[in-house]
Amino acid sequence: MPASRLSHDDVTALSRAIYARIEVMKSDLRQGLHRTQDPAAMGLANHLEETDDAAVADLLLATEIAEIQRDAAELKMLQTARKRLQDGSYGDCTDCGTAIPFARLQAQPAASRCVPCQEAAEKLAVGGGATPPRSL
Ligand SMILES: [Zn+2]
Incomplete structure (x- = not known):
């Protein structure tokens, strides 16, 4: 195992940070959705409590409320990170x-790319306006 790989303790600490942040985002989203007074948005808030499905984050991203979109985007990244914790x-x-x-992971536990790849992806996203391609 190369020295640069995360130790078991590192992964444990980061996964705690991710799980805690998911709860924070869900609570923020719940409050934000209730503040809108929009019945559809409030329905999504209820959905948020019963499922961790990434589909909920997609529905939230589809709302036209900037604050909700921002939190939903972070929630989605965190859910992806959690999935990657589970699959190793x-x-x-x-x-x-x-x-x-x-x-980098300490500062941004949900980061899925190294700094050079993140910068390249952001350049692509700005240029094309599309989701950066992801390879496995
Ligand atoms: Zn990379």
């Missing part, structure tokens, strides 16, 4: 496969 791919860059430095 967490900590590896989704684009180039190298280990993402622990310091």
